[in-house]
Amino acid sequence: MDHLAPEYEFLGMTGNWSTLMMLAITTLIVFLIAVISTRNLKLKPTGMQNFMEWIMDFVKGIIKSNMDWKTGGSFHVLGITLLMFIFVSNILGLPFAIVYDKYLWWKSPTADPVVTMTLAVMIIALTNYYGVKAKGFKGYISDFAKPLPFMAPLKVIEEFANTLTLGLRLYGNIYAGEVLLGLIAGLATASAFGFIGAIIPGMAWIGFSIFIGGIQSFIFVMLTMVYMAHKVADDH
Amino acid sequence: MSFDYLVLGAGATGLNTWDILATLFFFTLLMVLLKKFAWGPLMGIMNEREQLVASEIEAAENSRIESQKLLDEQRELLKQARTEALAIVENAKKQGDVSREEIMTTAREEAARLKESAVREIETEKARAIAAVREEVVSLSVLAASKVLEKEVTEEDNRALIEATIAKAGEAK
Numbered sequence: 001m002d003h004l005a006p007e008y009e010f011l012g013m014t015g016n017w018s019t020l021m022m023l024a025i026t027t028l029i030v031f032l033i034a035v036i037s038t039r040n041l042k043l044k045p046t047g048m049q050n051f052m053e054w055i056m057d058f059v060k061g062i063i064k065s066n067m068d069w070k071t072g073g074s075f076h077v078l079g080i081t082l083l084m085f086i087f088v089s090n091i092l093g094l095p096f097a098i099v100y101d102k103y104l105w106w107k108s109p110t111a112d113p114v115v116t117m118t119l120a121v122m123i124i125a126l127t128n129y130y131g132v133k134a135k136g137f138k139g140y141i142s143d144f145a146k147p148l149p150f151m152a153p154l155k156v157i158e159e160f161a162n163t164l165t166l167g168l169r170l171y172g173n174i175y176a177g178e179v180l181l182g183l184i185a186g187l188a189t190a191s192a193f194g195f196i197g198a199i200i201p202g203m204a205w206i207g208f209s210i211f212i213g214g215i216q217s218f219i220f221v222m223l224t225m226v227y228m229a230h231k232v233a234d235d236h
Numbered sequence: 237m238s239f240d241y242l243v244l245g246a247g248a249t250g251l252n253t254w255d256i257l258a259t260l261f262f263f264t265l266l267m268v269l270l271k272k273f274a275w276g277p278l279m280g281i282m283n284e285r286e287q288l289v290a291s292e293i294e295a296a297e298n299s300r301i302e303s304q305k306l307l308d309e310q311r312e313l314l315k316q317a318r319t320e321a322l323a324i325v326e327n328a329k330k331q332g333d334v335s336r337e338e339i340m341t342t343a344r345e346e347a348a349r350l351k352e353s354a355v356r357e358i359e360t361e362k363a364r365a366i367a368a369v370r371e372e373v374v375s376l377s378v379l380a381a382s383k384v385l386e387k388e389v390t391e392e393d394n395r396a397l398i399e400a401t402i403a404k405a406g407e408a409k
Contacts, residue, residue, distance in 0.1 A: 015254025023262040030266055034274035041281040043288060052278055077275050081267040109259075114252050118259040 006105065022109040026092060030084045059083055062222055066229035071134065075228055078126070083221045086110060086119075086170065090213030093178050094206055110216075111175040113167070120167030123224045124159060131231030143231070166223055173216050177209040374398060 006017040037048030045053055059079040063072035093108030109115045132140045144155045184205060188198035377398050378391070 014252050015258065016252050019252070019255045020258045023258050027262045027266045031269055031273075034270050038274045038278050041277055043281065043285050049278075052274070053282060056275070056278060056282065076279075077267060077271045080275055081263070081270055085263060085266060112255065114255040115259045118256045119263065122260060122263070 016112070016114075018105045018107065019109055019112050019115060021105070022089075022092065022107065023115070026085060026089045026109055029092075030081075030088050033088075034084065055083065056080060059221065062218075063225050066225040067233040071232055072225070072229075075130075075225065079221050079225065082119075082123075082224060083217050086217035086220050087213055089115075090174050090216060091210060093174070094181065094209050094213070107178060108174050110170055111178050113171045113175075116171040116174075117163075117167035119170075119220075120163045123166060124163045124227065127224075127227045127231045128159070130228060134232045140231075162223075162227055166220065166227075170216050170220055173212050177205070177212060180205055181209065370402075374402065377402070 034052065037052050041049060056076070059076060060069075063069070063075060063079060066072065089108055089110040091108075093106070093111055128140075131143070135143065144152045146155075181202075184198050184202045187194045188202060189195070374395065378394050381394060381398060
């Protein structure tokens with residue numbers, strides 16, 4: 001289990017080849033799914049177009065449950081992309097993990113805390129940016145003293161707490177899933193008995209991980225919109 | 237057994253700044269590309285469909301109103317036609333009554349005229365018949381008298397005599 005990360009150094013900063021590769025693969029897969037299913041669009045939708053429209057309506061529903069569509073409509077693209085990107089990322093590490101020469105190459109990009117925290121920070125930064133844009137700097141600042149002025153420090157802490165929970169929840173779920181899958185795989189390869197014993201928990205855990213992958217991507221988008229609504233919408 | 241892999245960013249040394257940049261880059265790239273190639277067209281077609289549905293509904297509503305209007309118009313026309321027909325029938329009936337009256341009047345007048353002329357003719361015929369009978373009676377009487385008397389009396393004398401007698405008889409009657 002003690003896998004190393006294939007790291008590189010460039011311009012004085014370190015990076016992880018595996019993360020880079022998996023991000024590229026995720027991006028490619030999401031792009032291909034979306035583009036292929038939206039070729040030859042028709043007014044009467046068929047096949048994959050239906051599926052894509054369902055996703056759009058799904059994200060639309062998430063946004064609408066948090067703010068009215070007039071302000072929320074501009075986050076539609078962000079929401080759909082986020083949902084598909086995170087879902088594909090979560091699923092990607094499930095079928096196998098590739099370890100080459102003690103380096104872990106194939107895994108879910110979201111099983112890397114750097115990736116999830118980057119996404120979380122990006123989201124919180126975006127919410128703050130749109131908060132300033134929607135209400136002006138004064139309105140944005142005064143929002144921190146909103147329920148009661150003395151709670152302003154808590155509100156500041158809340159921003160950081162939100163960032164942490166948003167990123168680490170996703171990371172924890174996916175990483176734990178992969179660790180357990182790794183353990184089950186280790187059991188399966190240990191002996192013939194182990195293989196037989198590992199079939200059922202392995203299948204169950206993969207099924208459950210797919211479910212978790214979907215739920216986590218949904219939660220991520222949901223929370224994104226909740227935070228966004230806190231900053232952008234006038235009140236609740 | 238080492239539990240190092242349970243630590244955040246296990247196996248990594250320090251902060252992977254390039255990973256952060258890579259994540260941001262790939263996510264932003266994906267969002268931009270998808271907006272251009274997938275979500276944009278999809279949203280466009282969904283809006284188009286929305287508009288199509290809206291316009292179809294509007295068109296249906298319009299044609300419904302239109303047909304309602306036509307129906308009302310037709311109903312109105314029908315009602316008008318019915319009243320007109322009734323009026324025509326009424327008129328015809330009245331006309332018929334009038335002409336019947338007229339025909340009957342003329343017929344009655346004609347009948348009266350015919351009857352009158354017939355009566356007049358009968359009267360004339362009667363008078364003529366009476367005169368003829370009278371004449372016949374006179375000549376028969378003369379014949380009879382001359383036969384009875386066998387007397388030489390001139391026709392003129394006899395006639396005058398007999399006529400006087402008959403006139404006397406007529407008066408006596």
